[in-house]
Amino acid sequence: MDFQLTHALEVLERTPAAFRALLAGLPEAWTAPNEGPDTFSAFDNVGHLIHGERADWIPRARIILAQGPDRRFEPYDRFAQYRESEGKGLADLLDDFARLRSENLATLRSWRLGEPELALEGEHPAFGPVTLRQLLAAWVAHDLGHVAQTARVLAKQYRDAVGPWRAYLPVLDR
Amino acid sequence: MDFQLTHALEVLERTPAAFRALLAGLPEAWTAPNEGPDTFSAFDNVGHLIHGERADWIPRARIILAQGPDRRFEPYDRFAQYRESEGKGLADLLDDFARLRSENLATLRSWRLGEPELALEGEHPAFGPVTLRQLLAAWVAHDLGHVAQTARVLAKQYRDAVGPWRAYLPVLDR
Numbered sequence: 001m002d003f004q005l006t007h008a009l010e011v012l013e014r015t016p017a018a019f020r021a022l023l024a025g026l027p028e029a030w031t032a033p034n035e036g037p038d039t040f041s042a043f044d045n046v047g048h049l050i051h052g053e054r055a056d057w058i059p060r061a062r063i064i065l066a067q068g069p070d071r072r073f074e075p076y077d078r079f080a081q082y083r084e085s086e087g088k089g090l091a092d093l094l095d096d097f098a099r100l101r102s103e104n105l106a107t108l109r110s111w112r113l114g115e116p117e118l119a120l121e122g123e124h125p126a127f128g129p130v131t132l133r134q135l136l137a138a139w140v141a142h143d144l145g146h147v148a149q150t151a152r153v154l155a156k157q158y159r160d161a162v163g164p165w166r167a168y169l170p171v172l173d174r
Numbered sequence: 175m176d177f178q179l180t181h182a183l184e185v186l187e188r189t190p191a192a193f194r195a196l197l198a199g200l201p202e203a204w205t206a207p208n209e210g211p212d213t214f215s216a217f218d219n220v221g222h223l224i225h226g227e228r229a230d231w232i233p234r235a236r237i238i239l240a241q242g243p244d245r246r247f248e249p250y251d252r253f254a255q256y257r258e259s260e261g262k263g264l265a266d267l268l269d270d271f272a273r274l275r276s277e278n279l280a281t282l283r284s285w286r287l288g289e290p291e292l293a294l295e296g297e298h299p300a301f302g303p304v305t306l307r308q309l310l311a312a313w314v315a316h317d318l319g320h321v322a323q324t325a326r327v328l329a330k331q332y333r334d335a336v337g338p339w340r341a342y343l344p345v346l347d348r
Contacts, residue, residue: 001203001331008198011328017195021323026184029175127188127338137335138343144329145345148322152183154317157175161311162299169312173321174348 003137005113013105015143016098019046022150024094030134031090038079045150046093047081049143053100054082057139058107064122064132065111072123108136177311179287187279189317193220196324197269205264207325212253219324220267221255223317227274228256229254231313232281238296238306246297254272282310 001005023042031042040048040057060073085093111117118133152171158170166172175179196206197216205216214222234247259267285291292307326345333346340346 001207001335003332003335007203008206014200018192021191021195022188026188027181029181030184033175088253107328111265124338127341130243130339132339134335134337137332139335139337140288141329141332141339141346142344144325145343147325148329148345151318151321151325152318155315158177158311158315161175161177161308161313162315163308164298165304165308165312165315166299169315169319171322172315 003116003118003133005136007111008140009105011143012101015049015147016094016101018147019049019097022092022147022154023090026090030154030157033153033157035156040081040149040153042150042153043085043090045146045153046083046090046097047085047088048078048099049146050082050093050100051077051084052139052142053097055105057135058104059091060122060135061108061132064120064135065117067120072129073125080121092108108138121135121137175200177292179292179310182292182310183279183283184315185274186319189321190268190275193223193271194268195202196321196328197219198265200264204328204331207327207331209330210292214323216265216324216329217264218255218258219320219327220271221262222252222260223275223320224267224274225251225254226257226313226316227271227278231309233283234296234309235306236344237283238294239291241294245295247299249257249299269273286333287348 008139023046026042028043034041034044046143055074056076063071088096113132118131118136120127121134122132122135124130152174155169159166162169162172175266190303199219202215208215208218229248230250237245237247257290262270286305291309294306295303296306296309298304306342326348329345333340336343
């Protein structure tokens with residue numbers, strides 16, 4: 001499927017509601033456990049997406065669009081949410097994510113991007129040159145990856161409880 | 175995490191809304207593609223969950239609770255949705271799933287299951303003896319597995335569009 005901005009927006013605007021539908025009101029018995037050291041709980045996943053709204057996708061798009069002499073992105077802190085989510089509840093995080101995403105999509109729409117802008121390049125600290133089109137596609141796939149990761153970490157809490165069904169439920173061993 | 179019926183219900187009652195938030199209104203460009211032969215599109219995932227509501231979880235629980243002489247479950251048809259979803263739109267399927275799930279959870283709650291019932295056994299056609307507790311835990315994990323699978327098949331539509339980000343997005347190659 002080729003990248004189209006309208007398609008990307010269709011997913012990006014749904015993600016906060018998908019997290020809310022899946023997680024709002026769930027007790028910590030579900031939302032606090034992770035998949036092992038340096039992995040994310042359901043709660044961590046939402047905090048990670050919030051950090052992305054603040055520090056990653058739109059700030060990187062701005063660097064590309066500015067086409068200044070230094071187009072290198074700041075390295076991304078995958079574990080910022082351990083610090084930034086401290087003292088917050090999941091309901092706060094779901095609200096923060098929805099608000100920040102809505103603001104960011106308003107910004108994105110306001111740019112009225114066309115083919116010439118989507119082809120502009122920035123410099124990823126690990127990969128080198130990347131286009132705005134690739135950045136926006138990665139934003140979409142990253143959202144969906146964290147929906148999948150969140151469902152998986154929840155499912156894994158029942159890895160033992162399902163007994164022999166574990167053989168039929170590959171999500172429990174990913 | 176040990177199985178508790180209240181925990182299981184917390185997930186089971188959220189799944190239809192999670193699918194609705196993620197998928198309602200998305201065009202077929204997103205919802206129709208699958209991951210290759212004999213795999214499910216987003217649309218197929220919802221149809222598969224509907225078939226499970228009709229033919230799998232509650233019917234199998236009834237077999238266990240009846241404790242009749244033959245407690246063997248009917249084999250499950252993993253591809254029934256290719257036939258049963260024919261001619262339906264995604265909005266229909268999301269409505270059907272929500273209605274059937276709500277009816278099935280009302281049935282499940284009406285049984286007021288306690289420890290003795292949860293320990294009763296049926297016979298899985300492949301695994302042999304399984305308890306009602308394991309069946310209900312598998313229902314939960316199966317839901318979450320299909321949330322993850324649905325997010326993954328959507329994400330894969332952008333496998334090429336993300337360019338070098340593919341290396342950082344493992345969901346694209348699962």
